[in-house]
Amino acid sequence: MGILLEKISKNYNGQAVLKNLNLEIVRGEFHVLLGPSGGGKTTTLSVIAGLIRQDRGSVFIGSRNVSRLSPEKRKIGFVFQDYALFPHLSVFDNVAYGLRVKKIKASKISVRVGHYLHKVGMEKERDKFPHELSGGQKQRVALIRALVTEPEVLLLDEPMSNLDALTRETIADELKSIQQEMGMTTVYVTHNQGEAVLLGDRVSVLNHGEIEQIESPDELFCHPKTEFVARFIGAKNILKARVIRINQHEAIAQVNNSGLAKPLKIRVKKYPIFEKGKEINLCIHPEKIILKREDKVVDGNLNQIRGKILDRRNNGRFVKARIAAGGMELHAAIPKNIFDFETNENVWVCFAPDTPHPLCGKRCRATETERRCLKG
Amino acid sequence: MKGIAFDLAVSLIAAVFVCLLTLPIFALFTATSFVELVNQFSSPLVLSAIVISLETSLIVVFLALCLGLPVAYLLATKQFRGKEILDTLVDLPISMPPLVAGLALLILLGGNSKLGGLLNNCGIDLIFSKKGIIIAQLFVSSPFLIKSARGAFESINNNVIDASLTLGASKFYTFKKVLLPLAKNGIYAGMVMTWARALGEFGATSMVAGCIPYKTETMTVAIYHNVMSGELGSSVAIALLLTIFSFTSLLIFKSRIRGQTAVIV
Numbered sequence: 093m094g095i096l097l098e099k100i101s102k103n104y105n106g107q108a109v110l111k112n113l114n115l116e117i118v119r120g121e122f123h124v125l126l127g128p129s130g131g132g133k134t135t136t137l138s139v140i141a142g143l144i145r146q147d148r149g150s151v152f153i154g155s156r157n158v159s160r161l162s163p164e165k166r167k168i169g170f171v172f173q174d175y176a177l178f179p180h181l182s183v184f185d186n187v188a189y190g191l192r193v194k195k196i197k198a199s200k201i202s203v204r205v206g207h208y209l210h211k212v213g214m215e216k217e218r219d220k221f222p223h224e225l226s227g228g229q230k231q232r233v234a235l236i237r238a239l240v241t242e243p244e245v246l247l248l249d250e251p252m253s254n255l256d257a258l259t260r261e262t263i264a265d266e267l268k269s270i271q272q273e274m275g276m277t278t279v280y281v282t283h284n285q286g287e288a289v290l291l292g293d294r295v296s297v298l299n300h301g302e303i304e305q306i307e308s309p310d311e312l313f314c315h316p317k318t319e320f321v322a323r324f325i326g327a328k329n330i331l332k333a334r335v336i337r338i339n340q341h342e343a344i345a346q347v348n349n350s351g352l353a354k355p356l357k358i359r360v361k362k363y364p365i366f367e368k369g370k371e372i373n374l375c376i377h378p379e380k381i382i383l384k385r386e387d388k389v390v391d392g393n394l395n396q397i398r399g400k401i402l403d404r405r406n407n408g409r410f411v412k413a414r415i416a417a418g419g420m421e422l423h424a425a426i427p428k429n430i431f432d433f434e435t436n437e438n439v440w441v442c443f444a445p446d447t448p449h450p451l452c453g454k455r456c457r458a459t460e461t462e463r464r465c466l467k468g
Numbered sequence: 469m470k471g472i473a474f475d476l477a478v479s480l481i482a483a484v485f486v487c488l489l490t491l492p493i494f495a496l497f498t499a500t501s502f503v504e505l506v507n508q509f510s511s512p513l514v515l516s517a518i519v520i521s522l523e524t525s526l527i528v529v530f531l532a533l534c535l536g537l538p539v540a541y542l543l544a545t546k547q548f549r550g551k552e553i554l555d556t557l558v559d560l561p562i563s564m565p566p567l568v569a570g571l572a573l574l575i576l577l578g579g580n581s582k583l584g585g586l587l588n589n590c591g592i593d594l595i596f597s598k599k600g601i602i603i604a605q606l607f608v609s610s611p612f613l614i615k616s617a618r619g620a621f622e623s624i625n626n627n628v629i630d631a632s633l634t635l636g637a638s639k640f641y642t643f644k645k646v647l648l649p650l651a652k653n654g655i656y657a658g659m660v661m662t663w664a665r666a667l668g669e670f671g672a673t674s675m676v677a678g679c680i681p682y683k684t685e686t687m688t689v690a691i692y693h694n695v696m697s698g699e700l701g702s703s704v705a706i707a708l709l710l711t712i713f714s715f716t717s718l719l720i721f722k723s724r725i726r727g728q729t730a731v732i733v
Contacts, residue, residue: 143630163633170634176627180649189645190635241635 093154100149124292169238190241208236228259329376374448381424508705517690525666544621570675604672609665613658620654
């Protein structure tokens, strides 16, 4: 069953938490709601579940309008951030709870609960109580408790935020494989970009109760469409520019970021939305920045800005550097094995003309050869 | 040195307070002999008072459970207009002098009132009867159950309740299978405190039900009545029994409260 949210609005104490939100999740899709705290992710999930009643708008699960139905009538499975296991019931009884509600025969309950416990490797823990389980085990029980009743949709509210990195990865794999096996429409709330990439078929980025962008994870991370999304996914280099000349394949843009000592001209791949004189925000991923020593000759095809390394920070396989460039601040993420610069060292900050991506606020459309931003 | 002096002063003051609490109980235990105690407990008047007290207080606990649990659930889980007023009303009998409570009930239920007259016409006589004792005890003691049960309901994680609903359970099923089991220790503690308070009730009970031997004379009323008529022996026997009941109920209450915090994880 797919999910359709139509013009959903919700206010708390006069403050809008969801603003006219529209979202269509297709049947069998693993959809991730990504965003910072206070963006409206959990409220959206709770509205789908019926735990929070929207002020305006409609919720459809499949063809059923469930807008006015209470949670118990919506045929959903919900996994909570804090697991919300019943502390007075054993693992078996926790998982069997939803089946007992449906008055299924004890023999069938035993078989079905056993099957799901086996699926997540928890057969030996069937008689334990929640306080005797580890965080990962609790989350597995919470997951199969939601799945065992075979709901039409599965909703998960930051289910892995309390787990360590290793357990998180294992459970994410298990979750994805179970979801694919059952083909269940799933909505997953997280603020973790890694989880969004790993799990989502599509990702919606929520900010202040509005969806900023809906995209596949790859497309979202390669081509953020708004400044908020770009910053949220870590593409911190935003150049505020004006198109001053358009050639056959390239355009010349004048960068006017606040703090710049003097305007800076850069070459940018020509996008159909470009018009002479148009103000546009351009985003450059830190991974696409190339650093060269000040005394090195730079490839003429690259844009180059003189800069100075302010600080550097190890981040796994990458070194993240903050660079002062002509009065603005740029960020670079360079593979550790090729990073050979010191703090306060003068460098050339280089990037290819096809690296800056316009934050036009519109979805990219796929063509046979490339994704391009279209006019209108 | 100053630290030691402070500790010493605090310990001395605490010792004085402990004496204040224990000496009267000690005096009570030494005011009679074992033989005298056995004699008193075989007296029909004393036995009658004990039976009436136990009977009425246990009925009160049952009624407080039936009437108080829904109120506790409402106060713990719902937001509604007038909640503050209801909350204050629940607390009122605790701060209200029992004699005032008794007088109010007497005025409401007495033969001269409309309600009292109506009940009399239906053959229900509440004043100077066991039913009157039950109503008086219920009035003054039920807030203990409501407050304890409310605290227990409030301590339950809301997500656990929501989890039950999303698994298809109705609100009633969730109340029965999740809320009640998780709040049971708090409810038990409230029942024990309600029972102890009902057992020890004197002011409202004597005002509404009087002190008719073998009919409305509860243990506390019997103590007062016997002391006034110079029969100290039976008063001491009943008082000792009440003290043991109080001590036991407090022990149960404390163990249940500890259990409550252990269950809510």
